[in-house]
Amino acid sequence: MEDLRYVARYMRGYRLDMLAATLLIMGETVAELAIPFLMARIVDVGIVSGSLSLVLATGRRMVVVALLAGVCGLGYSRFSAKAAMGFGANLREAEYAHLQEYAFANLDEFESSSLVTRLTTDITVIQNAFVMGVRPLLRSPVMLVAGLVLACAMSARLAVVFFVILPFLAVALGLIVHHVAPQYAVLQGVMDRLNETLQEDLVAIRAIKAYVREGHVAKRFEDVNAALADTATHTFGGAVLNMPAFQAAMAVTNVGLLWFGGQMVSSGEIGVGTLTGFMSYVLLIMNSLNMISSVFLLLARAVTSVGRVCEVLREKPAMDPNPTGAKEVTDGSVELRDVSFKYSATARRNVLEHVSLRFEPGSTVGILGGTGSGKSSLVQLLPRLYDATEGAVLVGGRDVRDYDVHALRAGVGMVLQKNVLFSGTVRDNLRWGNPGATDQEILQACRVACVDEFLDRIGGLDADLGHGGGNVSGGQKQRLCIARTLLAHPKVMVFDDSTSAVDTATDARIRAGLARLRDVTKVIIAQRVSSVMDADQIVILDDGRVHATGTHAQLLASDPIYQELYRSQNTTGDDGNGSE
Template sequence: MHEFRRIVSYLGPYRRDAIMGILLVVVESAFEMVIPILMADIIDVGVAGRDLDFIFRQGVYMAICALLSLITGLAYARFAARATYGLGARLRAAEYERVQDYSFANLDHFETSSLVTRMTTDVTVIQNALNAGFRPMVRGPVMLIIGFILAFYLNAELALVFVVVAPVMAISMALIVRRVGPLYGVLQATVDKLNDVVQEMLTAVRAVKAYVRGDYECEQFRRVNQGLAATSEHTFRFAVLNMPVLYTSMYTATTLIMWFGGQMILGGALEVGELTGFLSYVLQILNSLIMISNVFLLLTRSLASIHRICEVLDEPIDLASPEHALEEVPDGSIEFRDVSFKYRADARECALEHVNLSIAAGSTVGILGGTGSGKTTLVQLIPRLYDVTEGAVLVGGHDVRAYDLAALRDAVAIVLQKNVLFSGTVRENLMWGDGKAAEEELLEACRQARVDEFLDRLPGGIDYDLGQGGVNVSGGQKQRLCIARALLKRPKVIIFDDSTSAVDTATDASIRQNLSRLTGVTKIIIAQRVGSVQDADQIVVLDDGRVHAVGTHGELLATDSIYQEIYASQTRGGDTSAPGDYLVSDTFLSSAAPDDKKVSDTKLSPGASFDREGGAR
């Protein structure tokens, strides 16, 4: 009930509409419940006494009650719709805003497909439950209470039939709800799995086609889809039992009342009109019980969705700005003081262990290391995307935990290893870096990131529509657009996480040359190629989450075995990005555009050359 009250609290300005809806249902039900009494009087008084004036007068009263019931019902529908769909809109907005506050660690707790389901399907389940159940939720209990009172008022002896039938119905419904309740949670989890498969296939559809794995993906979808069908069948097999139970009880009660009522009429203890009116209340009471049972089933399913939504809303945010937070980052100096980090508190091993590192403001630092050595993890601690487990990270001479999060992240630009572009034009994507940037500033950032090499070839140039996720450009073009976007932030620290892996060496060198002209900006470059970092002021070699060596290219080449091994493997032709041995990358498979013929996206035979625009010849 705590979670239910939590969801209801999101009615906000729609609370008044909900209250008005409840009051209108009560009034509507009251008008309807008066009609059987008027009908009984028509039969017992008007028909029995052949009093036409009385019959007409009572008929007018019945018509007025019916009309007022109709008017209040229509008014209820308006208020209920506003309250229901207003609640749904506010719930989706609250979930979306909450996710924006999540740290990377919070996001690790949820599958992307599950978050999508919780913001769409689960909210829709709650909306449908309230939309379909709002009226019976109020009307059922009101009609049940008024019906019992008026039934006892008409004939207390016949009303005792309900005392026997009602407990049987209540116990049967309780057993059904108890059995079905947990199954709805399983059903929503199965919907998560289905969404996960669909999302993964649509995201990687080009790779699926390239590897001719369509049949495999269809089999995966068929398996999950059949699982959802089987779970739904198992759930609703029990849920639909409520109707046979209720109708059996209703017809049993009606038969008993007709039997006992007929005996009482024959004995002169009951009038025909009184029995007719009583049967009307029987139907009203039993219909109210049916409504209540349906509401219970709707609420049972919605409770599973409510719990899932509350998990999103109640997820404790593990990263937040402190009180009296620093609003300005003085410079781009960075220091790691005995830093250790685990992605999860219960993890057996640290992703980073006892890292000590000092980076001067305005310097250029390269980071090399094997897969899983902790390169990306290290730089994600700088803008406080994660918090350290032990030790401290300092930026501008202050612990990152002392800064306002927005101020810190505005001062630190990071080009993520996985390129992210949004639906919209090139201009709209670049302006994520600076929403007020002028045309000249946008074009200058494009020049520095070498976006200008292909920008003129795009229809519409800077106003070219990139499509969802930048599907209309290649991997190398995506990387350069992301670099240009980061440059527009004018940060004090800029981090390139293997962000030129999909561009050719000539373009990579040109970008590095342009970046070297940036003054007052600390540049951290994570790369797989020695050539991308050999001109850095210092190079950090990571190995298994630890700093293995720090020095210049010449120093490490003379003293460090890991660096020597990396350098030797690449200069002997082992570097897959060296000229003459280019391979088709996974980035190309997922996002290559037909008009982009960069050498990084093209298979060249050894010794092949390429023209200035990057096309092989």
Template sequence: MKQFLSYARAYRKEMILAILCIEAETVFELIIPMIMADIIDVGIANQDKSYIIMKGFQMVVCALIALLLGQAYAHLSATCGNGIGATIRASEFQKMQTYSFANTDKFSTPSLVTRLTSDVTMIQNSITNGMRPAFRSPVMMIIAIVISFKINATLAIVFLIAAPILGSILFFIVKNVRPLYSKMQTSIDFVNRIIQENLAAIRVVKAYVRGEHEIEKFDEVNQNLKGASEKAFGIAILNMPAFQFVMYGTILSILWFGGHLVIIGDMKVGSLTSFLSYVLQVLNSLMMFSNVFLLFTRSLTSWNRITEVLEEEPTITDDRAKDIQMQSGSIAFEHVYFKYKDTAKEYVLSDISFEIKSGQTVGIIGPTGSAKSTLVQLIPRLYDVSSGSIFIDGHPIYEFTQKHLRDSIAMVLQKNILFSGTVRENLFWGKEDATQEEIDSACHIACVDEFLDRLDNGYDTELGQGGVNVSGGQKQRLCIARAILKAPKVLILDDSTSAVDTATEAKIKEGLSKELPNMTKIIIAQRITSVMHADQIIILDDGKINAIGTHEELLKDNEIYQDIYYSQQQGGNL
């Protein structure tokens, strides 16, 4: 609760004013039945028209004031609720940006999306829609009970019977519905996951004609959500009929006993009418309060899910960072072991040791699943090593701040990502203030200029989401150009020329060698032709280094390298 209040602090003025409007509106509404009793018992009884008109005018004024206060509350609560929701959402997103890959792996992507959208909206709606009944109901109930006892203490004893019954019903409902709300939000996570997977892989789905299969998968999670929602709301809606049953039972009791008191002259008709109005207000306030309790029960489930995101501690921090800068980009691994989870039985990488000198070009090759991509992700600390050390310029990588380390290392990942926007805007990701000359130079090295003039508007061509309107090879070259624009000390190409032809790949490698001779370059590839001219080649096999050497040395002595080389030569001849 303390953490939530820290987000509400910025809107405390609106919140306090909204509460004051609620309480004032409640007071004016509670005055109306008293005026109505005076009209019946005095005005009508004495046939005093001027008195009736005066009291009627007072009722209208009270109603108008209550209306204006209600309108003011609506505006203030909307400002407060939406503002707090936006603040929480921004804090969640900001927190996610501090996560390492290990943190992100802990939460599924669809779950994070739900916690950032649906769960925050639940909190937001609870504030906007729940504030009025939450602060109105107790005041209305207390004042109405006091006035009811003042009107007729004997008849007001009925509250002592109704209140425990209503309290027991509410306790039963909340106890059973709370775990179901949690299950319902988890079901929303699964629905989001299926939708996200389907939209991301829609081309594969269409190509393999798996639409029916995807519909069945979605129908399963959709039915699970439906079932969880039905169970949760099926119990929650019991609140209304149960309260109405008690309310009408209470009214009947009051009419029975109150009517008897009127008959024997112990109570006036106007007093009984006024008493009934207050009874209805008490019972309605109890019913509103119970609905608020259910609303807050659900929002508490959402807040717990949000809190998990906000309180997740990043596994990678700058606690040991020093004020140092990367100078040359030399890299050394010393007995590095790594596994994605501490509870995993086996290491993904085992006893990795090698050295890359500044400006060298190093190739990494090996069978599929040999952890080549995992190895290079350790260099910019996308993951932290389980044991061992990685050094850059002779410093452990944890002595560099994450920002500086990743600014000094450019990665072109296996899965090329382009963003919605123009080609130029995507290139600016490499350097926000890049000059046109720098952009042209990077595009020339990456061979982007070979197809740029074929795009509708050159650099100003709009790319669809994920770059859907450019080919795989064009996408790879744009990503390489973006990385070059960073002018990094270390450039990592993770199988990032697989979609370009060998002639274009050779041009890119030649451009990198001639134009950027002092940059340390690490190239992961499946084709030996992509790495055969590297200063050294590292062969990974099952997460371990099998051999390190030049193309000639490995071709002469290493069996794995020979198998890859001759199988590719044979494939080329075929």
């Protein structure tokens, strides 16, 4: 219930539509309740007395009431659909906006496939419950209570038959709802796994084909799809049992009413019209019970989806963006003061241990180390993708927590280890770094990043990169990402192994272009010694700690790890040439 109240705030802008829908459904309900009384009057008074004028007059009233019910029903459908779709749109927009506020630590808590499901399937379930559930939810209790009162008013003795059947039906429907409701959470979880498998297979389709693993992934998808089908069959197979239970109860009730009602008509206790009207009310009552059970099943699934959406909306961003903080990074100085870091508070070991470093403004810094040594973790602290667990990280002489996070990230450009391009043209992608960049500025950035070497071959700035940049190679992606970051004109540029897929000659040209940027601090993570040997400072990380710092000449003379790296990459002739 708390979750329902929480999401109700997103009904803003559509409350009047909801109110109109409620009033219209009440009008429809009252009109439908009046029809059996009018029918009984036609039979018991008009037909028995032979008054054709009374029959016609009452019949006209029935037509008017029926038309009124129809108009109210149509009006409800329009306003409820508008309210439901608007509510869903507001909820989806709020969930997406909240996701944008997440820190990386928050995103680590959710699978991307699960977030997609919560933004799409779960909100669609809530919308459907709104459209299909509000009408019976409002109508059914009114129809049930009013039908019972009016049926008893017609014939209290005949109502006993119904009251005998009612408890059995209520218990049966209650057991069905109790059994099925928990299954919806399981169903949505299996839907998450299906989306995860599908998303992974589509992203990795080239690798799948390259390794001829179509059969393997098809079998994996078949297993997950079968699990979803089995779960859905079990869930909805239980849900549809309410219909047989309702039909059985209805059949027994009709037989009982016709048996005892026929005897009462024969003895003159009630008229045929009364029996006919009573049967109409019983039908209304039974339908109300059936709708109530269906609504409970619908709401049980919707409540599960509401809970999943609220998990996203209630997740507090792990990082304060500090919107009132400093708005500009004044220079490219970087300092880490006794920094320790771990990704989760429950992690047993730190990824970084007591790291203390200083990078001068405009300098070039190389970072080397083995896999898992903490290189990427270290540079992710500079733009506050994560916050240090202990110690302080300073950029431009100021603690990164004192900046407005958007201003900090504008001042610390980062070429991520995993290159990301978007659907659209080269120009569209590069303008992510600077939406107002002119074509001349874009081309200048392309020259520094050596994008100009292949730009004409792919169609210039108007070339379509395809989904995820699928129309260009890995090395070309890296160069485009470097150009995009250059357009942002940051004070600090971080290159997280971002030239690993280019050949050494191109790598050298990119480094030469970057070296000409005197007012920008360049932090380069690399696997190749050749990529950082000209740096003003080289940092060797080992198991999350600073093992050594110095220039190429200093480390080559004194540090065994650096010596081993240099020797292995030069003696074996493996320069780490990338391929395009």
